[in-house]
Amino acid sequence: MLNAFWRKEWQEILREGTAWALGGLFLVLAAIVPVSFRYLPELWLVELFPSVSLFLRTQEEGASIVFLWIWAVLGSLVMILWGIGSIAYEWRSGQLRLVLAKSSAGGGLLLGKWLADCFLLLLVMGASFILFNQLCRWLFPYSLAWRPTFLALLLLALYLAFTLALAIFWGAWLRRPGWSALLTVASLLPQFFLPLPFGTLAPAMLINLSQAAAFSQPLSWAELLPGACAVVASLLLLLLAGLFLSRPRWNR
Amino acid sequence: MLGYKPQGPPLCSARLLHLSSASGRIRRIGTADELPIIIKKGGRGVNRGKSRYNRKVTPLESVVYTRRLAKSFRGKKALEDIDMVVEEGELACLYGPPEAGKSTLLRILAGEARPSEGEASVLGKDPFRARSSLLRQVGYLPAHPAFYDWMRVGGYLAFLGRVGSLGGSRLAKRIDEVLEQVGLNEERTRVSDLSEEGRCRLGLAQALLLDPPVLLLDDPLASCAGESRSRLERLLLFLREKRTVLFGSDALGLLEEQCDSLAMLDRGKLLLQEKLGALRQRYQEPAMSLGLSDCPAAFLTALQAEPWLEEVIPQEGLLRLRVRDLEQAAFSLPPLISSHRLALRHLFVEKQPLAALLARAGKESVVRA
Numbered sequence: 001m002l003n004a005f006w007r008k009e010w011q012e013i014l015r016e017g018t019a020w021a022l023g024g025l026f027l028v029l030a031a032i033v034p035v036s037f038r039y040l041p042e043l044w045l046v047e048l049f050p051s052v053s054l055f056l057r058t059q060e061e062g063a064s065i066v067f068l069w070i071w072a073v074l075g076s077l078v079m080i081l082w083g084i085g086s087i088a089y090e091w092r093s094g095q096l097r098l099v100l101a102k103s104s105a106g107g108g109l110l111l112g113k114w115l116a117d118c119f120l121l122l123l124v125m126g127a128s129f130i131l132f133n134q135l136c137r138w139l140f141p142y143s144l145a146w147r148p149t150f151l152a153l154l155l156l157a158l159y160l161a162f163t164l165a166l167a168i169f170w171g172a173w174l175r176r177p178g179w180s181a182l183l184t185v186a187s188l189l190p191q192f193f194l195p196l197p198f199g200t201l202a203p204a205m206l207i208n209l210s211q212a213a214a215f216s217q218p219l220s221w222a223e224l225l226p227g228a229c230a231v232v233a234s235l236l237l238l239l240l241a242g243l244f245l246s247r248p249r250w251n252r
Numbered sequence: 253m254l255g256y257k258p259q260g261p262p263l264c265s266a267r268l269l270h271l272s273s274a275s276g277r278i279r280r281i282g283t284a285d286e287l288p289i290i291i292k293k294g295g296r297g298v299n300r301g302k303s304r305y306n307r308k309v310t311p312l313e314s315v316v317y318t319r320r321l322a323k324s325f326r327g328k329k330a331l332e333d334i335d336m337v338v339e340e341g342e343l344a345c346l347y348g349p350p351e352a353g354k355s356t357l358l359r360i361l362a363g364e365a366r367p368s369e370g371e372a373s374v375l376g377k378d379p380f381r382a383r384s385s386l387l388r389q390v391g392y393l394p395a396h397p398a399f400y401d402w403m404r405v406g407g408y409l410a411f412l413g414r415v416g417s418l419g420g421s422r423l424a425k426r427i428d429e430v431l432e433q434v435g436l437n438e439e440r441t442r443v444s445d446l447s448e449e450g451r452c453r454l455g456l457a458q459a460l461l462l463d464p465p466v467l468l469l470d471d472p473l474a475s476c477a478g479e480s481r482s483r484l485e486r487l488l489l490f491l492r493e494k495r496t497v498l499f500g501s502d503a504l505g506l507l508e509e510q511c512d513s514l515a516m517l518d519r520g521k522l523l524l525q526e527k528l529g530a531l532r533q534r535y536q537e538p539a540m541s542l543g544l545s546d547c548p549a550a551f552l553t554a555l556q557a558e559p560w561l562e563e564v565i566p567q568e569g570l571l572r573l574r575v576r577d578l579e580q581a582a583f584s585l586p587p588l589i590s591s592h593r594l595a596l597r598h599l600f601v602e603k604q605p606l607a608a609l610l611a612r613a614g615k616e617s618v619v620r621a
Contacts, residue, residue, distance in 0.1 A: 001414065001415060001417065003414070004411055004414035004415050005415070007411075008400075008411050011403075012400070012402065015402045016402060093398045094394065094396065094397060094398035095398045095399065095400055097364070097394050097397070097398075098394070098397055098398070098399070098412065098458060099412065099415055100364075101362060101364070101387070101392040101394075102387060102412050102415045102416040102458075102461075102462065103387060103415045103416060103417075104383055104384040104387060105415075246383075
């Protein structure tokens with residue numbers, strides 16, 4: 001059954017152009033960031049971007065940081081919209097009613113959706129990283145250190161997958177896009193104030209990781225521990241959301 | 253009490269209830285009014301160890317059963333005290349104007365919504381609590397169904413089949429069968445390219461996909477009119493074979509005229525539930541149409557002298573006879589015609605439309621033909 005949901009979701013992503021839109025957006029960004037750092041460095045040094053200027057030592061390192069930042073911020077936004085949009089929209093349009101009339105596996109449905117979206121996320125991240133790295137080699141020449149970059153990207157992907165699961169959870173519970181988006185953002189905020197390992201998922205920590213990647217600082221596999229926690233938390237959230245989805249409540 | 257068939261008044265409150273034990277034996281347990289007491293005594297006898305919703309407490313032969321069912325949305329009552337029974341093999345119509353509560357009742361029976369009060373059972377199980385065990389046994393079509401428009405018809409049914417745990421060659425065979433049954437020969441067509449009639453047929457196909465013995469259809473012909481509606485009505489009459497079908501409708505057409513029982517809802521209340529035969533017997537105005545080769549005054553005088561006749565109304569070359577006793581009229585009329593040496597062209601007993609019957613039953617405010 002999970003296979004059916006996964007296949008359907010993946011077909012929908014490809015046919016409805018979501019993959020192309022998301023892939024296109026991040027590939028364009030992966031190209032723009034190093035090009036702008038190479039030819040318009042003053043653009044990044046103005047006071048509008050003080051935090052970037054602060055960390056900037058060289059053009060290529062700055063480009064790497066910005067590239068990973070864009071992934072963290074824009075990726076979170078896309079995941080929130082994506083997770084909420086798919087569940088709340090399918091519920092509101094009535095498409096999910098016919099599916100849930102055939103199966104009570106709400107958890108399977110959400111897990112299939114999440115897996116397909118995560119797979120797409122990995123593909124897009126991989127492709128845009130390859131493009132970015134290649135452009136850096138041509139323009140500077142410079143290439144990111146493999147190990148810290150890989151770890152940073154992997155943790156970033158896990159963080160985004162967790163954000164997606166959170167958005168799916170609120171979408172399945174509330175079934176109203178606006179409120180779901182608000183509560184997803186509200187649930188992400190406490191990470192800024194939490195101690196490790198939960199706080200490690202916060203974008204601030206990701207930024208640190210991205211700097212480590214950019215400056216080739218050593219990173220150990222232990223850094224992935226919070227990512228593993230995020231995966232477990234995501235699965236639990238999807239399981240709960242599946243229960244909400246397949247068992248209607250009193251006021252429905 | 254094996255083989256007991258409910259008779260008499262349509263409401264089930266006075267009917268005998270039966271309990272199916274795990275061994276399949278059926279015992280009489282009392283009347284519907286005694287039911288709460290019986291349920292509270294759960295955990296004894298054949299029900300020991302069974303959860304409440306898995307107990308089969310329904311009138312014998314009933315497939316769909318509700319008792320004092322009510323549903324409120326934030327204090328607003330959508331359904332109130334619904335006592336309804338649909339027996340096995342019946343084609344039952346849930347008729348009422350828009351906002352009468354038909355969709356809410358069907359959603360509860362399909363396990364999509366939870367009742368606020370009272371109880372419901374489908375095939376002897378609580379449709380909400382035992383939902384997963386009923387999924388393969390109940391085909392549900394909501395009002396205005398939404399499909400994945402980007403899919404092809406065959407692909408969509410294959411997806412739903414896989415979701416419903418069908419697969420492989422069995423699924424492919426079932427899709428072919430279902431598409432043939434509903435007359436939708438457009439397996440490769442995109443759902444978005446289907447006509448309104450095609451979408452209605454696809455909705456029926458998905459409800460039939462897992463070959464369920466019970467169909468709950470919420471206004472299945474809502475978006476069809478004219479010839480396509482007639483075609484689908486004929487299709488539904490064909491599909492009822494070997495199945496129990498409960499469908500909601502806010503209009504009275506061919507399908508409603510052909511159903512076995514009719515439940516009428518208005519503003520969340522059940523106004524009546526009755527077998528169509530009993531409804532006709534009670535409210536049908538006994539009348540006949542008579543066509544003769546000639547109509548001499550002597551015959552009319554003799555006819556009007558008959559004690560079984562109430563009124564003669566000439567209508568477009570025919571005589572419409574309103575009678576007091578239909579049986580006596582059928583017995584006396586042919587000798588009277590032959591004694592006046594007239595040729596009988598045709599004679600038939602009028603069957604009044606359902607709307608007229610319901611109007612006679614005092615439900616004019618609800619009827620929308």
